[in-house]
Amino acid sequence: MALQEGKIYPAHIESYASDGTGVARIDGMVVFVHGAVRGEEADVCIEHVGHNAAWAHIATLRAPSPARIEPDCPHYRQCGGCQFRHMTYEEELCAKRQRVEDALHRLGGLDLPVSAIYGAENTQGYRNKVQFPVSGDGIGYYRSRTHQVIDIPHCHLQPQVDSLCRQVVADWMNQYRIPPYQEKTGKGLVRHLYLRTNQAGEVLCCLIINGKKLPHAQELVEALKAAVPTLVGVVLSVNTRKTNVILGTEYHTLWGQDWLEETLCGHTFRLSVPSFFQINQPQTQVLYSRAVEFAGLTGTETVVDLYCGIGTISLTMAEHAANVIGVEVVPQAIEDAKENARRNGLADKTRFLCGDASQLALQLEQEGITPDVIVVDPPRKGLAPDVVDTIARMAPPRVVYVSCDPATLGRDLKRFAALGYVSQRAEAVDLFPRTAHVETVVLLSKLKVDHHIEIELKMDELDLTAAESKQPTMI
Structure with missing residues (x-):
């Protein structure tokens, strides 16, 4: 029986949608419940019924979650800026971790857990x-x-x-x-x-x-x-x-x-109005430290930083690499990046190019640049397919993907997988407390085909049981 708009139904809140809305299932249909917290029992009023889902609000909260709190902002119910002020910060972090893992599984086809989520020490007044x-x-x-x-x-x-x-x-x-x-x-x-x-x-x-x-x-x-x-x-x-x-x-x-x-991260940056710069400075330092660790730099590597902006990640990587090439489409940002490199004493280890990421990645490939690591920090729409293809052709042993949207991240990781890159590690960093946004860092490694074949041949020589032969092989 189809759900009816305006009618009240009992509901159990199972999980969260990508925007922080509670998710329930009523008569087999997914129902998004505004302002709900996972684990709650409520009577919900259906506002709208679509083809595959419905939307509702809480009419009566019968069993509130221990994680529910009173919002501290009088505009919270009307303003679209925050999504999590009705729950504890710990519960918010759980919801964000679930969001990233769901995207990696559903859209990326990956069984890759988010090994850590780094919460912010300060959840108020953090936007710069x-x-x-x-x-x-x-x-x-x-x-x-x-x-x-x-x-x-x-x-x-x-x-x-x-x-x-x-x-x-x-x-x-x-x-x-x-x-x-x-x-x-x-x-x-x-x-x-x-x-x-x-x-x-x-x-x-x-x-x-x-x-x-x-x-x-x-x-x-x-x-x-x-x-x-x-x-x-x-x-x-x-x-x-x-x-x-x-x-x-x-x-x-x-x-x-x-x-x-x-x-x-110890560097001084000059920011003009159109320059991109992460809005939470302390958490950005956490994010970039994770990206540097994932890159595995020893001081001898060539790094390509696509979507480099004013050079924040580029200069952070340059401290640990032999040289870094940054690519960005905004001319003013590139000028800022060059000036930032000069002012921080890293001009001799960096090179910045202005243009479309896919075209300049192709140019670097034609120049014979063989990067050890490629870092990407694209806008919310993620990577264009030709950028993924060019990165795969350049064949860096490691790709570090910094993402502000778990959905496009999952999609792009699936594209990388088809081109021989294995997603090995994922961590989340909360740069946007009390909102639905979350950043993710993923390490991808180039599949070593020769090594993989050698392992398979050795396994074939062993007398394995059927159960043992289904064990995953570490590559």
């Missing part, structure tokens, strides 16, 4: 970058699964100085009647407020506008300078396209500097 959407409803965050902006004075994921900058900009817009951007019509001026901070508490402020000029710009600069002593610069980004892409391609410095310095 925020991009506030601006609309007629205010400056804040999108309501879950919508583009409706919820005006939020302070977010627990952001440092206090971000809230201060947000309020200054909101007051300035009100005082001078600066029109906010209207996504549906494409009219209005201010689209986003972008803030970047560092461990020293310094702030770089950028306004993304739907126009070429910002009225009363000097008044905004003076208001920010007066309220935020640690402000280092105010930048304007021009984006007049009707698009969901936040940053424009044209930048103007209104005051101060258009970059911010940050220290990571």
Whole structure:
């Protein structure tokens, strides 16, 4: 019998979906239950029934989990920024570990456990970058699964100085009647407020506008300078396209500097507005330390770092390798990477190339570069098939895959497996506490065909029982 929308059913919460939603099975159908915790017994109200699954909310919680806690944010039920504030951090880590293992198994076809998940010491105020959407409803965050902006004075994921900058900009817009951007019509001026901070508490402020000029710009600069002593610069980004892409391609410095310095893994990096940099500095150091260990560097290796950004992983690897070649498609990021290598005394051990990862990987292959290790840290969409093919042709003994999306990671590991790479080890690092995102590091090794055949021949010579012959062979 099909589930009916609006009707209440008893449910047992078995596990979690990729976005942290509880998962139950009712009359043979998977039901995603908002705000549920694994192990709970509840009466749930069906909101929507699809072809293969249904969505519901808790009507009555009959047996709450010991891991359930009261959310500490008044906006949690409406805001789409966090997904795990209704459970303990320990339970959140369990859910994230399960998510990665499920993706490796279902999408990657791998029986590969996540041997460790590294939780954060600090789950509050850890974000070093925020991009506030601006609309007629205010400056804040999108309501879950919508583009409706919820005006939020302070977010627990952001440092206090971000809230201060947000309020200054909101007051300035009100005082001078600066029109906010209207996504549906494409009219209005201010689209986003972008803030970047560092461990020293310094702030770089950028306004993304739907126009070429910002009225009363000097008044905004003076208001920010007066309220935020640690402000280092105010930048304007021009984006007049009707698009969901936040940053424009044209930048103007209104005051101060258009970059911010940050220290990571003992290196100092210069960050411009469009430069990619992980948003949780302490946990990024954990992530990169795991990547270096997986790479197994001894000081003699050639490393290729695809999607290198401003060179954060490249410079970390260069400390332990003979040389590193970094590849990135964003021109400004490549310039930052070269400058970062120079400032950290690693210019002679690094080379940075600007262009598409698949094309430049092919170029390196044609140059005869034979890397010992290739590191990939792609965006959420993962690797293009031709990048996987080129990496396999270059045949590095080890590939270290740093992923921000378990689903595309699982898909890509399956592609690597078909080309002779074995996924040997996986660990997760939580860079995004209280949200559904999680980072994963996987070590892949090139299958040694000759060695594999030799082992098989030796086994054939032995008098094995049928049961023994099914034992997995370590390669």
